[in-house]
Amino acid sequence: MSTQHAIVARGLSKRFRTGRTHIEVLKSVDFEALHGEVTMVMGPSGSGKSTLVASLSGLLKPDAGSVSAMGEDIWDYRPGRIDRFRLDHCGFIFQGFNLFPALTALQQVEIILKYKGYSRAEARSKAATALMEVDLEARMNSRPSEMSGGEKQRVAIARAIAKDPQLLFADEPTSALDGENGQIVIKLLQRAAKQFGAAVICVTHDPRLEVYADRIIHLEDGCVTSDRRADAGAQPELPPHAKPEFVGV
Amino acid sequence: MSLALATLIYEWRRYTAAVVALAFSGLLILAQVGMFVGIVQGATATIDRSRASIMILPSKMESLINSGGGALPGRIQPLIYLNPQVIEVASMDNDGGRWMNMPAPGKKQVTTYINVNMVDTRADAATLPVDFPEEIRVALLEPYAVVIDESQLARLGVKLGDKASLNGKTVWVRGILHGYPDVNNASITMSRDTLRLLGLATKDGKTGPLMVRIKDPAMSPMVRDQLNAVSKGAYKAWSREDLSKANERAIMGEQIIGIFLTFSVFLGFLIGVGITSQTLRGAILSSIKEFASLRALGVSMGSLRWIVLELSVWVGLAGLIATALFTCGVYLLARSGGLPMGFPVPWVAGVSALLIVISIASGLLSLGVLKKSQPADLLR
Numbered sequence: 331m332s333t334q335h336a337i338v339a340r341g342l343s344k345r346f347r348t349g350r351t352h353i354e355v356l357k358s359v360d361f362e363a364l365h366g367e368v369t370m371v372m373g374p375s376g377s378g379k380s381t382l383v384a385s386l387s388g389l390l391k392p393d394a395g396s397v398s399a400m401g402e403d404i405w406d407y408r409p410g411r412i413d414r415f416r417l418d419h420c421g422f423i424f425q426g427f428n429l430f431p432a433l434t435a436l437q438q439v440e441i442i443l444k445y446k447g448y449s450r451a452e453a454r455s456k457a458a459t460a461l462m463e464v465d466l467e468a469r470m471n472s473r474p475s476e477m478s479g480g481e482k483q484r485v486a487i488a489r490a491i492a493k494d495p496q497l498l499f500a501d502e503p504t505s506a507l508d509g510e511n512g513q514i515v516i517k518l519l520q521r522a523a524k525q526f527g528a529a530v531i532c533v534t535h536d537p538r539l540e541v542y543a544d545r546i547i548h549l550e551d552g553c554v555t556s557d558r559r560a561d562a563g564a565q566p567e568l569p570p571h572a573k574p575e576f577v578g579v
Numbered sequence: 580m581s582l583a584l585a586t587l588i589y590e591w592r593r594y595t596a597a598v599v600a601l602a603f604s605g606l607l608i609l610a611q612v613g614m615f616v617g618i619v620q621g622a623t624a625t626i627d628r629s630r631a632s633i634m635i636l637p638s639k640m641e642s643l644i645n646s647g648g649g650a651l652p653g654r655i656q657p658l659i660y661l662n663p664q665v666i667e668v669a670s671m672d673n674d675g676g677r678w679m680n681m682p683a684p685g686k687k688q689v690t691t692y693i694n695v696n697m698v699d700t701r702a703d704a705a706t707l708p709v710d711f712p713e714e715i716r717v718a719l720l721e722p723y724a725v726v727i728d729e730s731q732l733a734r735l736g737v738k739l740g741d742k743a744s745l746n747g748k749t750v751w752v753r754g755i756l757h758g759y760p761d762v763n764n765a766s767i768t769m770s771r772d773t774l775r776l777l778g779l780a781t782k783d784g785k786t787g788p789l790m791v792r793i794k795d796p797a798m799s800p801m802v803r804d805q806l807n808a809v810s811k812g813a814y815k816a817w818s819r820e821d822l823s824k825a826n827e828r829a830i831m832g833e834q835i836i837g838i839f840l841t842f843s844v845f846l847g848f849l850i851g852v853g854i855t856s857q858t859l860r861g862a863i864l865s866s867i868k869e870f871a872s873l874r875a876l877g878v879s880m881g882s883l884r885w886i887v888l889e890l891s892v893w894v895g896l897a898g899l900i901a902t903a904l905f906t907c908g909v910y911l912l913a914r915s916g917g918l919p920m921g922f923p924v925p926w927v928a929g930v931s932a933l934l935i936v937i938s939i940a941s942g943l944l945s946l947g948v949l950k951k952s953q954p955a956d957l958l959r
Contacts, residue, residue: 380958389875390955410879417877424957428872430582432589441582445878473589490876501958533958 336497336529337363337386342395344381344552355381356392357552363529365496368520368542371533373549379533380501382549386531387420387499388412400496417446421490421528423519425502427482429474435461435485436470439492446493460492461485464518480511487518491526498522500532504539516542583890586866587897593862594894600854601898601937604847605930606905609922611843612831612930613910616921619644619830621761624919625696625768626671627823628708631790632799633806634822635659635668638815642829643788643822650785655814664793664802669705670786672697672771674779675764676746680736689736694766695745697774705792706771710758718753719770723777726754726768730917734765748777760917791816827923848937855898855941859891863948868957875954883949891942895935902934 339361345352355378363369363386371379384390386397388404397404400419404412429438439457448456461470464484474482483503490498500519504512516532520542523530532539540546540560548556580588587594620627623643626634636643637651651670659668678693699706700719707716715726725745727735732755737743741752745767756768774780793802799818806816817825830836863870870883906922913920 384955384958387875389953389958413874413877413879415877416875420875420877422872422875422954422957424872424875426868426957428868428957430586430866430869432585433582437580437582437585442873442876442878445873445882486872493876 334365335362336365337361337397337399337531339386339397340395342382342385342392342397344378344385344390344392355552356385356395358395359549359552359554361386361547361554363497363531364544365529366523366527367544368523368530368532369545369547370539370543371531371547371549372535372537372540373555375535377549378552379549383499383501383531383533387422387497388416417493419496421493421495421498421522423483423486423490423498423500423503423515425505427474427479427486427506429482429485429489431474434471434473435466435477435481435488438485439489442489443492456492457488460488463491464488478511479507480514483507483511483515484518487515487522491522491528494526496528498528498530500530500534502534502536503532504534504536509538512536512538581886581889583886584893586862587890587893590862593865594858594897597855597858597894597938597941598897598901600858601851601895601934602901602905604851604937605898605902605934606909607847607850608840608843608930608933609902609906609927610909610920611839612926613906613913613920613922614918615830615836616827616923617913617919618761618763619826620919620921621759622694622763622766623823623826624759624761625698625706625708626790627819628710629706629790629819630703630709631667631669631705631792632796632819633791633793633803634817634819635789635791635806635814636817636822637788638810638812640788640815642825644826644829644833650787651789651814653784653786656786656789659789659791659806661809662793662802662805664795664798664805665791666794667705667792669699669790669792670788671706671790672774672780672787674774676777676779678735678765678767679744681742681744682736687736689734691735691765693735693745694761694764695774695779696766696768697771698768700770700772703792705790711756715754715756719768719773721751721753723748723750723773724753724769725750725773726756727752728756728759728761728766728917730760731765731767735767745777746779750777757917758919760919789814824923827921831923831926844933847933851898851934851937852940852944855891855894855938856944859887859894859941859945860948862890863887863945864951867948867952870949870952871954871957874952875957880949883952884946887946887949888939888942891938891945892935894941895938898934898938899931902930 342356342359344356345354373379385392436457439460440453443453443456464487466484503515516539519530522528543560545559656668674695678691680689682688718724737752742749803816803818910920
């Protein structure tokens with residue numbers, strides 16, 4: 331497991347205006363994430379988890395502070411360059427699956443690879459590989475309407491990991507899923523970290539996922555209240571190249 | 580298959596309003612064009628379908644539409660025979676007159692001005708339309724016999740075998756034509772002999788336009804040029820196709836028709852852009868989260884704009900197909916009612932281009948919605 335820093339953020343602050351008042355959502359937050367680790371960001375609603383992830387991933391500019399991702403100070407870039415940075419290095423998994431209803435699983439993954447610059451054939455073969463990684467080879471030609479919630483989230487994961495991102499952001503990836511599917515999804519995220527060395531940053535409410543984390547950061551009222559490494563013994567570490575077990579999805 | 584096309588096919592119901600709006604915009608214009616061209620075709624049917632390959636018109640006359648028929652000095656007719664290709668030269672002495680039917684008791688009296696078309700009754704005559712059945716030709720051999728298109732019977736208040744008065748002289752309806760409607764004025768057709776008997780033939784040494792039959796119709800452009808080369812400005816020779824196109828152009832250039840069509844184009848554009856852009860906006864809004872997730876994964880706003888524009892072009896093409904189907908339906912409906920319609924290629928091309936312009940304009944108008952595709956909003 332690499333211990334190289336994937337993201338280092340210093341002094342992140344963000345205020346939102348509501349009517350005449352301002353709400354300070356992030357209060358000078360420092361954050362680090364390492365390659366090959368699953369970092370969980372936990373905390374109650376409104377604690378600033380999502381804003382933190384949005385700032386770390388180049389989606390929402392913080393009012394103050396800096397984010398160095400993959401050694402690049404992303405908020406110094408123009409918006410177009412930040413888009414390119416995300417295309418090259420970031421994968422996202424959202425609570426809603428956000429798949430285009432008209433596209434098959436294969437096409438959902440393929441489209442993003444085409445934008446990354448792969449040829450049609452390369453995109454197709456990489457997309458197929460990514461879908462196999464999430465054990466969806468039998469569903470490649472299915473559209474979202476023909477898939478279960480768990481399968482849809484796995485397509486979203488395949489879409490996120492197909493371009494080999496070094497940073498993988500997940501926002502409540504399991505909250506729309508039942509326990510079994512939730513477990514499959516978090517195991518896939520864990521494998522992305524362990525096997526491919528990605529830095530996985532996962533926002534969640536779900537305490538059951540804690541066991542899969544290498545590091546757990548608690549956020550409350552825009553401040554980090556605790557930052558602890560998971561007990562190595564308690565974590566269900568996957569053996570190298572092992573696939574997560576898929577149960578009845 | 581691109582995302583835009585896949586979306587249009589899969590979610591076609593969502594885009595139906597836009598496609599139908601585009602189709603009606605196209606139909607609004609094409610149906611009018613078709614009708615106006617149909618009027619010309621109806622008015623000049625006996626010439627368009629004659630055996631003559633070349634028409635001789637007065638030199639300043641640019642078409643047969645609203646030109647009063649035009650008169651040529653009688654001495655031109657023998658001059659045309661000097662060309663060795665020419666077999667027959669016949670004057671088209673069409674005229675007009677006051678028509679009155681002789682209604683049965685209780686029926687309506689019709690008094691109207693009508694166009695009188697004239698044909699020669701020899702089997703191979705230049706002025707005899709090629710699709711006149713033999714029995715019509717024979718019927719016209721009878722003095723004072725007239726034939727009328729089926730679509731004009733009610734308008735003229737007669738039926739087969741009836742008699743009527745033309746300029747105070749009695750004529751007999753001896754045949755019914757098919758495919759010779761005249762939307763503009765009612766018209767009847769008679770033989771040259773009957774025309775003379777009725778005193779309608781052009782007088783004072785003048786003839787109507789001349790219709791020229793030549794040995795090889797394929798040579799008509801060459802013969803036309805040869806005739807024009809020796810005309811010394813006394814006349815102008817036209818091939819039948821040229822004249823037909825000039826007639827179409829002339830009616831489309833009529834001011835009132837121009838106003839109709841300009842208004843229709845404006846209305847079509849407005850309706851098309853209004854409905855199509857709203858439909859596109861709605862469709863994009865419904866997929867805004869999917870677009871936002873693409874943005875999150877690094878797809879640029881420019882690329883998303885291209886997706887929307889591509890989608891709008893596909894919607895335009897679907898609208899074009901729908902326009903073709905609708906117009907085809909209207910055409911068949913009109914034909915079943917005996918009404919001719921014509922669709923000149925430049926107008927069809929123009930309307931096609933307009934529909935694509937409408938759809939692209941709608942796409943451009945709906946681009947603003949993409950601003951709502953903020954990936955940060957997905958992190959909730």
